[in-house]
Amino acid sequence: MNKGEYGGGTGISLSSSNNNTLINNTASGNCAGNFEWYESYIYGFGISLSSSNNNMLIGNNANENGGRVYGEGAGYGFGISLSSSSNNTLTGNNANSNSGTGSGYDGYGYSYGISLTSSANSTLIGNNASNNSYYGITLLSSIDNMLNGNNANSEQ
Amino acid sequence: MQTPNNDSGIYLTISSNNTLTGNNASNNNNNGLSLDFSTNNTLIGNNAWNNIMVFFVVFQQ
Numbered sequence: 301m302n303k304g305e306y307g308g309g310t311g312i313s314l315s316s317s318n319n320n321t322l323i324n325n326t327a328s329g330n331c332a333g334n335f336e337w338y339e340s341y342i343y344g345f346g347i348s349l350s351s352s353n354n355n356m357l358i359g360n361n362a363n364e365n366g367g368r369v370y371g372e373g374a375g376y377g378f379g380i381s382l383s384s385s386s387n388n389t390l391t392g393n394n395a396n397s398n399s400g401t402g403s404g405y406d407g408y409g410y411s412y413g414i415s416l417t418s419s420a421n422s423t424l425i426g427n428n429a430s431n432n433s434y435y436g437i438t439l440l441s442s443i444d445n446m447l448n449g450n451n452a453n454s455e456q
Numbered sequence: 457m458q459t460p461n462n463d464s465g466i467y468l469t470i471s472s473n474n475t476l477t478g479n480n481a482s483n484n485n486n487n488g489l490s491l492d493f494s495t496n497n498t499l500i501g502n503n504a505w506n507n508i509m510v511f512f513v514v515f516q517q
Contacts, residue, residue, distance in 0.1 A: 309509045310486070310507060311488045312504050313490040313491065315492045315493070316492060317493060318496075321498045323498070323501070324500060324501045325489075325503070326502070327504045329506045
């Protein structure tokens, strides 16, 4: 395997999908892993939305997801990830204890409870994103979102 | 020993107005439950656990 980014290990994946409703689903313990030795970036997701708009996520569990790298590179774990997705509503979801791991030579691990990247006009209310090893809730290049009453405690 | 699905447990593509309730989509090699280009679907109380993608050993010198 050559260097690069590799996804996989996703509980629930929405890609270019709009106006869907996800209620009380469980997407936990999903991961991608490798035995790589050369600049790999591995992702594991609980719930992933990519280029998906106007969806509602209510009361879902997305815990203990992670990417694993053994060697040079990084493992990323996401509870709930929104990428290039707008006008979504997340209410009362649990995205706890997600953990990306890296071990061996120059391996790193990062994790996110709820991550918004290049996403706009979404509403996050009363979600739990705690005990993730890097970030509870993170917004990157995202605008006009509303966060209210979420819990993001005890990040390590 | 069960054989996992090699991509997704449950896969909807270009699909609309479906309701998925109480399904199990676990222990697959990539995604548990996957929607591509799909709209107006409702997913309630499904389980998507332990979907694992593994990349095998390559040592590059």
